[in-house]
Amino acid sequence: MSAEIYFSLFVAEHNLPFLVADHLTPLTKVMFPDSHIAQSYSCARTKATAIITHALAPSLRNMVNDKCRSEPFSILCDGGNDMTDHKYFTVLVRYWCNRNNQAMTRFLAMPICSIATAQNLFDALSTVFEERNLPWENVIGFASDTANVMVGARNSVLSRIGEKQPRMFSLGCLCNLAHLVGAAVLKSLxxxxxxxxxxxxxxxxxxxxxxxxxxxxx
Structure with a gap:
């Protein structure tokens, strides 16, 4: 069972299609004919999907929730611009991990927010906090692009978070700033x-x- 869990983690980590699992099971039996573990290994796409969605994902989600409930963390947000009926609002968290002795960035949630006003984006983020019982008091930082709807001084997601946690530090995305500078330079060519x-x-x-x-x- 441990081999099946490790392989399912590998599929999820590298964003591989679940169809890969259908080919690995017979392949292991050919590659390692003298291994009892390889001969008894059986994890096709149905089992791999079940392991990831019903076992690994809830466990990892609970681990992130517990960490954010008990220790300080920062929020990293970005609204989607997909040309579809639904647009997603990606929320990541960053916190210090004593086990790995380094700062870790982890996926928190991706709620739907098709109309990206400041109030709608904040409501989506607030709903995530309520569903996972995360305290605003533990938020120490906020990072996003530099659009007014995200970091404007009066009517933005940042200003609304500031009402919940006024002692928070905010930082605009350096990649977004570099993109804006590059776009402005290209216009002058x-x-x-x-x-x-x-x-x-x-x-x-x-x-x-x-x-x-x-x-x-x-």
Missing amino acids: PISVDVLLIDVFTTSNIVLRDGKNFCDPS
Whole structure:
């Protein structure tokens, strides 16, 4: 049973399709014919799915909940922009793990929030806290993109969280800030980057086809 649990964890960790499990069971019997464990191993996609959804996921979820109930943690949020009927609001938490002696980032929840107003996003986050019995007093940090709906001073998710926990530290996503800076720089260029890359690729192919060294000025 432990081998089946380890393999199911492997499938979940690397985001593999459950169909992989159908091929592993007969493969182990061929690869390890002298192993009693391999010959008795049986974990196809149905069992792997059941192990992940009904055993591993609840156990890991409870572990994260217990950690957030008892110790300080930070929230990391990001709203989805998928072109579908439902848009998801991803919520991660980050806390210190004494066992691993390092800060850990873990998935908390992904509620549906199709209309991403500040109130709707906060309500979705508040519902997650209520369902899991998480105290706002343990929240010490908040990180998200720098959109006004997330971190605006007066009407945002951050301002509403601040009413629950005023001693919280907030930080805008550095990747989002770098993206905004890069987008602003691209607007000032006289030519599109896409066009420039196509020209470089086309020119290099022409030069190489003529038998000349593209890097040789002569």
